[in-house]
Amino acid sequence: MEEEPKKREFKLPPLPNVEKYSVIVTRYAPNPDFVLHFGQARAIYLSHDYARMYNGIFILRFEDTDPRVKKPKIEFYDAIREDLIWLGCKWDKEYIQSKRLEIYYSIAKKLIDIGGAYVCTCNPDIFRSFIHSSNPCPCRDLAVEYQAERFDKMLEGIYEEGEAVLRVKTDLSHPNPSVRDWVALRIIDTKVHPHPIVGDKYHVWPTYNFAAGVDDHLMEISHIIRGKEFLVSVEKQMYMYRWLGWDYPEHIHYGKWMMIGAGTMSKSKMLRDIQLGLYKSWDDPRLPTLAALRRRGIQPESIHRMILELGVKLSEVRFSWENLYAYNRKIIDPIARRFFYVADPIRLRIKSIPLTEVTARIPFHPNKEDMGYREIKVKVKDGVVELYISKSDTVILATGNVVRLIGLFNINPISVSDKIVEAVWHSRSYEEAAKLRARLIHWVPIEENVAIRVVMPDASESSGYGEKLCETISLGEVIQFERFGFAKFDSKLPDGTMVFYYTHD
């Protein structure tokens, strides 16, 4: 048997300059101010996969150095770890920046001593006017000893928030003003804004560029893979690296994911909307967080494939749910068991049935016989059977054409009202239905069933009854409710109602 090499294998392109490093080390460095979202999976998978591809090391580093504006929360450290594990990306080492402040201080002192940094006490507006005209602010040229002294004063708490920062000396004529003498450390009043891990122990905090720059060197990161919003960071950090005589790691930047239509990939916006009560929590099905995707039954492998196929490019990509669904469907369709779920149920009464009992035998999967069959018994009383069907299917009955109840028998609709649909027996066999090109609808016995609720992607809820065998669905299992869609068993309410999260069609 020959396999046509038709299906493309999505292998990662080789990393640049691997021969320069004895070990390939990558890192994923999130701020634990929120849970991970889909867009971040890109850096995670790429960093992780490359580390594995080269038998290297994958580091998880929490960048929690802003207790004020992007304040970390203790619950998100674990939530992020959980997300990473779910994605299948195990890390070899873990660091937390808030526990490394002394390290940053010592590097800062070194930088001051060699004349690469200075304490600036200018008010930001004054500083900006200097820097915009490429002129040094008065602080820049103070003696090194005096700088060191001023830095000690920063650490001692002599300065208040906003009164002093440590700046890295760069080229004052750099075309990008934001690069000129950027801020390495600043003061944050942790009495007012305590840090979730170290509380108010420190009030001098490194900025992203300083902390990440220092750590990438100290942790011997060989390849940095991150979003292109950090492109300018390379230029900034390069000045610090030059002062210290360090070599900057290889760096790869990719474009970010944009949401199509409504919704956002922005952590701060999501957080804000949750606080506003627009969303229940960070795993609200409307959000593109990994927690939400997980809850909905999206498989991590779907996300993985999508990312690998998109590769690494500087261009932005628009995130489409449809696209993700397509990948996910490919993975879950072959393994998801099928069940009947009648949403928004309405009674269907069929008369003149020439049988005393009917049993429907329906496969758990239409194309996989080895997954077995399920049997649903239906009682006939005096030639009458009552079932539940979905209200949305009454439009099919309303045409008056013969309809087949899947696996059961064929009926002739008589009347349709808001409360009940009346019909009479037509015939038994599927062949008969096929001959008549009858529409097929699903159903659930009226005596034996399970109450079910399904949380939809827009957070609305569908409710109705499922066939009795839904009770065999295990927690977390992704199944397909026929003619409804894929769903994941989420939880059980005290009254026995099974709650599902809708995955997709």
Place this chain on the structure above:
RNA sequence: GCUCCGGUCGUAUAGCCUGGUAAGUAUCCUGGCCUUUCGAGCCAGGGGUCGCGGGUUCAAAUCCCGCCCGGAGCACCA
């Protein structure tokens, strides 16, 4: 103030660096198939003068120049 990216079937994208086989994929639409999902699956078909103008070349979506439109990002956030 500065920087980066994009404009390819209705939609989202690959291809562009290393010009040349029918511009690939997913979704979408249409039709068919399936001892039974016209809401899944499978198969077939439909659909693009590759933003505009010029240039280089035997040959350009691919290289060069100009133009138009759109998107993203940096500043004591990460």
